[in-house]
Amino acid sequence: MQRLVCGMLVLALGVPGAAWSQQKVNVRRAAAPDISVRIAGTYATLRIVGTTVDSLVLTGTLPRNARFEAFDGGKGVEPLRGAKVFIEVPEDNAAASGELELRVPARARVWAKAGVATIEATGITGGLDLNIVGGAITVTSSPRELNIESMDGTVTIDGSPSWVRAKTAAGDIVMQGSSEDAAFTSVSGTTRVTGGRFDRGRFESVTGAIAFTGVVGRGGALTFDTHSGAIDIRLDTQSNASLEATSVAGTIENLLTRQRPATGRDGRGQELSTDIGSGGTPVTVRTFKGPIRLGRR
Amino acid sequence: MNNHLTWEELNDHVDGVHSPADESRCQGHLERCSDCRARLDELQATLREVANVAREIDPPQESWPALRAELERRKLVTLSGEVGISHVPPGAESSPSGGLPGAPARALPGVGPGTLSGAPSPAPARPAMWSRWRVAAAAVLLVAASSAITTLVLRSGEGTGPTVVAGTASAAILPAAVAEAEEGYLASVRELSVALDVARQELSPRTIAIVERNLALIDAAIAESREALVRDPGNRVLLDVLAGTYRQKLELLRRAAQLASS
Numbered sequence: 001m002q003r004l005v006c007g008m009l010v011l012a013l014g015v016p017g018a019a020w021s022q023q024k025v026n027v028r029r030a031a032a033p034d035i036s037v038r039i040a041g042t043y044a045t046l047r048i049v050g051t052t053v054d055s056l057v058l059t060g061t062l063p064r065n066a067r068f069e070a071f072d073g074g075k076g077v078e079p080l081r082g083a084k085v086f087i088e089v090p091e092d093n094a095a096a097s098g099e100l101e102l103r104v105p106a107r108a109r110v111w112a113k114a115g116v117a118t119i120e121a122t123g124i125t126g127g128l129d130l131n132i133v134g135g136a137i138t139v140t141s142s143p144r145e146l147n148i149e150s151m152d153g154t155v156t157i158d159g160s161p162s163w164v165r166a167k168t169a170a171g172d173i174v175m176q177g178s179s180e181d182a183a184f185t186s187v188s189g190t191t192r193v194t195g196g197r198f199d200r201g202r203f204e205s206v207t208g209a210i211a212f213t214g215v216v217g218r219g220g221a222l223t224f225d226t227h228s229g230a231i232d233i234r235l236d237t238q239s240n241a242s243l244e245a246t247s248v249a250g251t252i253e254n255l256l257t258r259q260r261p262a263t264g265r266d267g268r269g270q271e272l273s274t275d276i277g278s279g280g281t282p283v284t285v286r287t288f289k290g291p292i293r294l295g296r297r
Numbered sequence: 298m299n300n301h302l303t304w305e306e307l308n309d310h311v312d313g314v315h316s317p318a319d320e321s322r323c324q325g326h327l328e329r330c331s332d333c334r335a336r337l338d339e340l341q342a343t344l345r346e347v348a349n350v351a352r353e354i355d356p357p358q359e360s361w362p363a364l365r366a367e368l369e370r371r372k373l374v375t376l377s378g379e380v381g382i383s384h385v386p387p388g389a390e391s392s393p394s395g396g397l398p399g400a401p402a403r404a405l406p407g408v409g410p411g412t413l414s415g416a417p418s419p420a421p422a423r424p425a426m427w428s429r430w431r432v433a434a435a436a437v438l439l440v441a442a443s444s445a446i447t448t449l450v451l452r453s454g455e456g457t458g459p460t461v462v463a464g465t466a467s468a469a470i471l472p473a474a475v476a477e478a479e480e481g482y483l484a485s486v487r488e489l490s491v492a493l494d495v496a497r498q499e500l501s502p503r504t505i506a507i508v509e510r511n512l513a514l515i516d517a518a519i520a521e522s523r524e525a526l527v528r529d530p531g532n533r534v535l536l537d538v539l540a541g542t543y544r545q546k547l548e549l550l551r552r553a554a555q556l557a558s559s
Contacts, residue, residue, distance in 0.1 A: 115501070133504050133556065149552060151507045169511040169549055187511040187545055206511075206518045206545055218308060225541045227518035240312050246534040248525065265532060278312055288522055288538045 025100060027058040027070055030079040033105045034126060040113040041087030042066070043098035050106035050123030050141060056080055060100035063089055109145075116153075134171075142177070152189075160196070178214065198222060205229040209290075213297050216241040216281045226287045233285065234297045240277035245285035246270075247292050256294040302326055302333045307340055472530045475539075482543050489550035496557030508553045515546045 067088040109127035116134040127145040138156045146161040152170040160177040178196030199217030211232040216239040252261040252270040259274035522539040
């Protein structure tokens, strides 16, 4: 790895007004179409934009006292194949002012990590791995791979990533789109998925509610698990699925088929086994005491 | 014959989801085209075979000792469970076993419930690389423990003998396999708690609060499921839900430890 030449980091010296306390970031390099970029540290907002241009452009402003280091994996004039950016802000009160925009080829793989931050990604078709403690992550594109981890930050996905994983402790997860392979896990956050077809899907929470509206893909499997979170599933009439639902100590409301839920083991809770359409794809719904509601989209 | 039916069209025909017009066209083509009829037969034969495959295959009971030995052998490092995690918070006496209220007061020296607060533990030496190694090791253990828990839970059936769990207010009886899985789970909690404790000063108070709040929710859920399992030891759904909640706790501890170490 080489350090990017110092000239790429332009300090905003002599700029009047409030801007004097900030430094400008302006990094521009030719990049391979599938470049890997890692950006970590303290910043308030990061906007990741996938473009049709084979170059890496990182612009924005950081607090003047922020330490900004960028490394690249290129050799001389060759397009970058990888880059690392690290931002350190010594004072917490300055952290909120860092704003960055990263423009990369659409097929790039971007790994970003921050504390409390807002990360927005758009136009990426490669891979995204985003990790925050608080704030929000919004992805408006359909990357091939999408991995998101957040403690209490909200996760919003508007797109159809082939493979997606989102994990939160308390943050809500909202997705509009479809996926071949999806897994959403939250302890207490709400998971709300609305969209098209899901082939393989796993939706888990402890106390958080799960709401799914979509089509069950052929040959896949969907699993919904909560401890006490409510589960609301609305399936498209085109779906062909064999559904097994159990609430050990809760209730099941079935508006999807004519099958009526049976009383569970030892007279507690309810169970339901029913086919939607011609049956087929297994849909498993399990909860300890959350209410289950099944309906049509 | 040209314009053969696509794979998707054949599947839709089998699933009966064609519109009347499409179905009519499809039927017409199948009557005329031997190639597509052959592919349709092949598809239907495959579906019949798949329908006959067992949905779950329980691993043989005798496989666990070998599995456990292999897991032990693959550990990157073996960590002591007694390093600096003596911070069981006040009022947590009812859940002495790594966040399993109602769970046994089994020999788990120094194991806190994965919480980050409480009486401070002696400040441990925190070389950064050491904490990263611990997190890495803990991640390996998480995978191993999750697999083991799943395996054990899946193979715990009606025929598994019960184990009397001592140390609770009223002695609880759990299936032996579940009790064994809990041991594995608690070991992983212990390892992750060590990693977290070593690096906890790196976490912001806000993060600590979030983690603690959610660990408390998980512990309450585990206690509730576990209590129900004692009453109904053969309940597979309950086992699945409990195993899922265990995984959530391990995952949360891993993420918190990783946040601290990076």
